[in-house]
Amino acid sequence: MTDSSLDSSHEIPAAAFRRSLANRHAHAAEAMRRVLSSGQLILGTEVSDFETEFAAFTGTQHAVGVASGTDALILALRALEIGPEDEVICVANGPVPTVAAIRAVGATPRFVDVDSGTLQLDVNLVEMALTTRTRCLLPVHLYGCPVDLDPLVSLAESHNLKLIEDCAQAHGARYGNRHVGTSAAIGCFSFYPTKNLAALGDAGACITNDPNLDQRLRELRMYGFRGRAIAEIDGMNSRLDELQAALLRPALAALPAALQQRSEHAAAYLSGLNSDLLRLPNVTARGTAAWHQFVIRSPNRDAIQRLLREDSILCGIHYAWPVHLMPAYKDPGDGAPSLPVTEQACDEVLSLPILPELTSDEISRVIDAVNRTALQQESHSR
Ligand SMILES: Cc1ncc(COP(=O)(O)O)c(C=O)c1O
Numbered sequence: 335m336t337d338s339s340l341d342s343s344h345e346i347p348a349a350a351f352r353r354s355l356a357n358r359h360a361h362a363a364e365a366m367r368r369v370l371s372s373g374q375l376i377l378g379t380e381v382s383d384f385e386t387e388f389a390a391f392t393g394t395q396h397a398v399g400v401a402s403g404t405d406a407l408i409l410a411l412r413a414l415e416i417g418p419e420d421e422v423i424c425v426a427n428g429p430v431p432t433v434a435a436i437r438a439v440g441a442t443p444r445f446v447d448v449d450s451g452t453l454q455l456d457v458n459l460v461e462m463a464l465t466t467r468t469r470c471l472l473p474v475h476l477y478g479c480p481v482d483l484d485p486l487v488s489l490a491e492s493h494n495l496k497l498i499e500d501c502a503q504a505h506g507a508r509y510g511n512r513h514v515g516t517s518a519a520i521g522c523f524s525f526y527p528t529k530n531l532a533a534l535g536d537a538g539a540c541i542t543n544d545p546n547l548d549q550r551l552r553e554l555r556m557y558g559f560r561g562r563a564i565a566e567i568d569g570m571n572s573r574l575d576e577l578q579a580a581l582l583r584p585a586l587a588a589l590p591a592a593l594q595q596r597s598e599h600a601a602a603y604l605s606g607l608n609s610d611l612l613r614l615p616n617v618t619a620r621g622t623a624a625w626h627q628f629v630i631r632s633p634n635r636d637a638i639q640r641l642l643r644e645d646s647i648l649c650g651i652h653y654a655w656p657v658h659l660m661p662a663y664k665d666p667g668d669g670a671p672s673l674p675v676t677e678q679a680c681d682e683v684l685s686l687p688i689l690p691e692l693t694s695d696e697i698s699r700v701i702d703a704v705n706r707t708a709l710q711q712e713s714h715s716r
Pocket residue numbers: 402403404405428429431432474500501502503524525526536537538
């Protein structure tokens with residue numbers, strides 16, 4: 335099978351599994367060979383080398399490989415001793431796992447609305463949402479665009495709160511000159527196959543500059559063992575798989591070039607899309623985005639998505655359903671909090687194709703089609 339036979343030639347995919355996977359055959363074979371010949375299938379040198387390389391990439395002292403991004407969040411919350419009495423500040427326009435992790439440790443998510451310009455946690459609303467039970471701030475760098483971190487770091491310091499950054503979508507994103515994840519006690523990453531840095535299955539990592547937290551995370555990911563097979567604390571099994579680590583290492587080496595492609599696609603969209611008809615993404619002043627998603631907004635979102643699909647341009651929606659209104663997370667006591675910006679965003683967001691493997695001709699085709707359909711819809715609704 336040739337690479338070009340893996341994607342139908344005309345289709346522009348939202349998540350290029352086939353096209354990006356086709357590029358990974360050689361590395362996958364080599365990774366499998368290395369792991370099999372090492373004879374170390376669990377927590378061997380591939381994991382420890384990947385941890386060293388990922389820590390260097392993010393500019394942190396320690397990286398701890400774990401089984402998934404959700405586990406990274408759970409382990410971070412557990413390492414910081416967040417539990418059943420505690421509330422954690424988070425957003426509702428992101429994916430479910432951030433909230434699922436908070437609930438998994440028995441804590442209560444306290445949803446705060448997002449800024450209408452950036453669609454990131456509205457840092458001006460956080461202080462008002464604090465209660466005597468609030469113990470932790472858990473912002474998500476949604477779409478790979480950094481949250482405004484300095485005000486959150488100050489709030490965490492002045493109110494004695496823990497700060498965890500959910501960087502699952504933001505490998506390569508920066509706030510000022512810091513990689514995301516390094517302003518908090520712990521930064522959490524996912525290497526789910528659609529992420530900027532992708533494993534070929536589930537995988538994740540925590541980063542930290544605190545050696546005590548590094549040690550605690552290592553204990554927690556392996557049954558609470560401290561050096562010998564005796565559980566010193568209540569742990570679990572959440573190890574990064576040796577084979578996934580071996581697959582992640584060449585993907586990490588290729589990440590800067592892939593991030594450059596994403597950023598060129600984003601620049602083309604920002605200059606080519608019609609900003610009178612569509613709301614284009616807005617990145618926090620001190621932020622450098624990693625462009626995991628390129629999210630536009632329109633009240634005609636559903637029609638635009640349908641017309642683009644007819645043109646073989648596949649777009650995603652991140653996310654259509656706000657988490658605070660999902661059956662699992664609706665608070666039966668207080669009712670749902672009022673999050674007007676979040677709810678409107680969920681009706682309007684549309685993620686355009688931005689995979690590094692797309693060509694500039696394909697991005698131009700998307701720009702023309704989006705502008706044309708947005709104009710059509712605008713004249714229909716007049
Ligand atoms: C923002 C965010 N947090 C957490 C996760 C959970 O990561 P995983 O799917 O690796 O458990 C994801 C990925 O889906 C995510 O996008």
